[in-house]
Amino acid sequence: xxxxxxxxxxxxxxxxxxxxxxxxxxxxxxxxxxxxxxxxxxxxxxxxxxxxxxxxxxxxxxxxxxxxxxxxxxxxxxxxxxxxxxxxxxxxxxxxxxxxxxxxxxxxxxxxxxxxxxxxxxxxxxxxxxxxxxxxxxxxxxxxxxxxxxxxxxxxxxxxxxxxxxxxxxxxxxxxxxxxxxxxxxxxxxxxxxxxxxxxxxxxxxxxxxxxxxxxxxxxxxxxxxxxxxxxxxxxxxxxxxxxxxxxxxxxxxxxxxxxxxxxxxxxxxxxxxxxxxxxxxxxxxxxxxxxxxxxxxxxxxxxxxxxxxxxxxxxxxxxxxxxxxxxxxxxxxxxxxxxxxxxxxxxxxxxxxxxxxxxxxxxxxxxxxxxxxxxxxxxxxxxxxxxxxxxxxxxxxxxxxxxxxxxxxxxxxxxxxxxxxxxxxxxxxxxxxxxxxxxxxxxxxxxxxxxxxxxxxxxxxxxxxxxxxxxxxxxxxxxxx
Amino acid sequence: xxxxxxxxxxxxxxxxxxxxxxxxxxxxxxxxxxxxxxxxxxxxxxxxxxxxxxxxxxxxxxxxxxxxxxxxxxxxxxxxxxxxxxxxxxxxxxxxxxxxxxxxxxxxxxxxxxxxxxxxxxxxxxxxxxxxxxxxxxxxxxxxxxxxxxxxxxxxxxxxxxxxxxxxxxxxxxxxxxxxxxxxxxxxxxxxxxxxxxxxxxxxxxxxxxxxxxxxxxxxxxxxxxxxxxxxxxxxx
Ligand code: SF4
Numbered sequence: 001x002x003x004x005x006x007x008x009x010x011x012x013x014x015x016x017x018x019x020x021x022x023x024x025x026x027x028x029x030x031x032x033x034x035x036x037x038x039x040x041x042x043x044x045x046x047x048x049x050x051x052x053x054x055x056x057x058x059x060x061x062x063x064x065x066x067x068x069x070x071x072x073x074x075x076x077x078x079x080x081x082x083x084x085x086x087x088x089x090x091x092x093x094x095x096x097x098x099x100x101x102x103x104x105x106x107x108x109x110x111x112x113x114x115x116x117x118x119x120x121x122x123x124x125x126x127x128x129x130x131x132x133x134x135x136x137x138x139x140x141x142x143x144x145x146x147x148x149x150x151x152x153x154x155x156x157x158x159x160x161x162x163x164x165x166x167x168x169x170x171x172x173x174x175x176x177x178x179x180x181x182x183x184x185x186x187x188x189x190x191x192x193x194x195x196x197x198x199x200x201x202x203x204x205x206x207x208x209x210x211x212x213x214x215x216x217x218x219x220x221x222x223x224x225x226x227x228x229x230x231x232x233x234x235x236x237x238x239x240x241x242x243x244x245x246x247x248x249x250x251x252x253x254x255x256x257x258x259x260x261x262x263x264x265x266x267x268x269x270x271x272x273x274x275x276x277x278x279x280x281x282x283x284x285x286x287x288x289x290x291x292x293x294x295x296x297x298x299x300x301x302x303x304x305x306x307x308x309x310x311x312x313x314x315x316x317x318x319x320x321x322x323x324x325x326x327x328x329x330x331x332x333x334x335x336x337x338x339x340x341x342x343x344x345x346x347x348x349x350x351x352x353x354x355x356x357x358x359x360x361x362x363x364x365x366x367x368x369x370x371x372x373x374x375x376x377x378x379x380x381x382x383x384x385x386x387x388x389x390x391x392x393x394x395x396x397x398x399x400x401x402x403x404x405x406x407x408x409x410x411x412x413x414x415x416x417x418x419x420x421x422x423x424x425x426x427x428x429x430x431x432x433x434x435x436x437x438x439x440x441x442x443x444x445x446x447x448x449x450x451x452x453x454x455x456x457x458x459x460x461x462x463x464x465x466x467x468x469x470x471x472x473x474x475x476x477x478x479x480x481x482x
Numbered sequence: 483x484x485x486x487x488x489x490x491x492x493x494x495x496x497x498x499x500x501x502x503x504x505x506x507x508x509x510x511x512x513x514x515x516x517x518x519x520x521x522x523x524x525x526x527x528x529x530x531x532x533x534x535x536x537x538x539x540x541x542x543x544x545x546x547x548x549x550x551x552x553x554x555x556x557x558x559x560x561x562x563x564x565x566x567x568x569x570x571x572x573x574x575x576x577x578x579x580x581x582x583x584x585x586x587x588x589x590x591x592x593x594x595x596x597x598x599x600x601x602x603x604x605x606x607x608x609x610x611x612x613x614x615x616x617x618x619x620x621x622x623x624x625x626x627x628x629x630x631x632x633x634x635x636x637x638x639x640x641x642x643x644x645x646x647x648x649x650x651x652x653x654x655x656x657x658x659x660x661x662x663x664x665x666x667x668x669x670x671x672x673x674x675x676x677x678x679x680x681x682x683x684x685x686x687x688x689x690x691x692x693x694x695x696x697x698x699x700x701x702x703x704x705x706x707x708x709x710x711x712x713x714x715x716x717x718x719x
């Protein structure tokens with residue numbers, strides 16, 4: 001997918017001025033947050049489950065090379081084939097080769113962040129195949145040449161009128177306004193049903209992969225993944241190497257966590273365990289291919305501070321909890337993975353220089369960590385990345401900050417080390433700011449840097465006395481025990 | 483060097499040298515106390531309540547006669563014109579095929595690859611020619627390999643004569659089960675001989691929880707997007 005992660009500020013600014021988007025995101029995230037709270041409250045042992053989830057995924061990372069080989073062996077022994085792809089291009093080539101060898105034309109696809117990540121659809125189209133997204137949200141986006149803005153609700157930024165227009169333009173079917181959303185739904189169902197019945201190949205991702213049995217697990221609500229894995233004669237699953245868990249019964253724990261965290265459901269409408277090809281007259285494909293994708297994951301793996309981000313099961317709970325995502329929506333993050341987890345992994349997939357602002361797209365409030373089913377320490381990782389942006393690492397030079405910003409930080413450091421100067425400047429600063437205040441907040445400050453900062457937010461009015469003065473007064477009151 | 487060797491080489495270089503002792507499932511289980519056990523009646527109640535919450539219909543019959551009456555009532559309510567039956571023993575014991583035929587409904591028994599292929603070809607032809615299929619498939623009747631009280635789900639194991647598309651492509655799906663098939667929670671499906679027995683895995687096992695649904699357009703819940711828009715479970719016993 002084309003990445004545009006460099007301009008978080010600019011993208012965010014655009015989103016902040018879009019009233020529909022603001023309402024739609026808030027509605028979706030609020031709904032997910034409420035349902036999740038409900039579902040979690042129902043399991044008094046949810047904290048223990050989270051700890052189990054963390055431990056399982058951490059063990060999986062610690063033993064990753066072994067587990068991947070075990071997974072490979074078991075896929076093969078159940079009749080499947082395994083391919084390894086170091087990057088997006090290799091994965092594209094492998095999938096194109098499978099499709100070409102089998103002489104397929106129509107390829108039905110289920111929602112998969114991983115296929116978005118490798119930008120698969122344009123490549124398949126260029127090679128003469130017809131890839132059809134079958135998740136309703138993804139289908140709408142494909143018809144409109146758009147891309148997802150939420151991991152779970154990809155088309156959250158579209159209105160029903162948008163969708164009606166898209167269907168009319170691309171499918172030449174008009175939805176009478178009184179038919180409403182169920183009408184739109186029916187149009188998509190009909191158009192896609194034909195594709196399911198004629199497709200020769202089905203393409204999916206995987207929510208989980210189990211080393212012990214070579215099984216992949218797919219979670220969904222619509223039934224499109226069931227059809228994609230049942231009807232076509234070839235099934236290809238593109239699976240990130242971090243998806244593997246050691247044992248079959250680990251899947252149970254992960255499945256108690258995933259839907260509850262994602263949508264607050266106890267289970268999605270359909271949870272499928274797929275193992276190998278169809279055997280002895282079962283329904284299913286004659287070929288089952290798993291493409292194991294690295295595409296930067298081994299690089300993340302090499303960084304001890306950030307390795308834990310590979311535990312992510314893409315539930316989207318951190319997006320819903322995040323005050324920044326709640327205002328900017330997913331497109332502001334400029335690549336496939338939005339929200340707090342996107343702010344951590346996008347700079348690593350694309351390189352820090354391609355996304356230097358993302359580690360700052362957070363107030364470090366910690367809400368993401370609180371809800372994460374596998375306890376990823378996102379705030380710590382964002383701080384680590386900020387450090388890498390500012391100081392660089394052995395492999396990377398520091399990213400250049402804007403001149404004025406760099407200068408301000410240097411001035412701050414200079415003053416903060418000189419108490420007398422600090423007292424003088426902060427006294428003047430407080431007085432100037434208080435003169436601009438209206439009540440508890442200052443709507444805008446006509447000074448460089450602060451002017452930018454207050455464009456999208458209010459600054460709290462500083463108290464008349466600074467910290468040092470207050471400290472001294474309190475210490476005075478308490479006697480000299482401090 | 484193949485991509486496989488390169489990826490594994492990268493990972494091996496960075497994998498922790500000293501892997502902490504493997505955390506065994508038993509230790510993990512100790513962290514999470516099992517959901518309190520129910521008696522059978524409690525399990526049935528919970529299963530039915532949870533299924534209703536996800537917009538499924540939960541039906542109960544004490545014996546086979548009541549069960550047949552419940553199926554007839556459902557066909558009436560859903561306005562069923564044609565149905566597809568699987569070859570599950572319980573569906574046969576119920577005599578679903580005769581029951582439906584007796585009500586003058588078109589019945590198709592999907593008993594293996596041949597009948598499934600014929601059925602799907604007809605559906606494909608209908609879709610390509612933009613016409614209705616020769617029989618409107620309003621209902622699929624199947625059994626299941628187990629049911630979950632905690633979530634109101636049923637487990638469907640594919641086998642010859644038990645295809646997933648057999649119910650996915652119908653507008654409604656009725657699952658019949660006996661009460662003893664209900665287990666408390668997901669963990670219990672994974673243990674010894676349950677529906678998710680790891681020593682005997684077919685191509686696909688699907689846990690079905692209510693009807694097919696989506697909220698992809700303006701967060702508005704709609705049922706029946708790709709799979710059946712109506713889902714019912716009939717508990718016998
Ligand atoms: S980081 Fe945690 S909360 Fe966020 S998507 Fe991944 S698993 Fe879910």
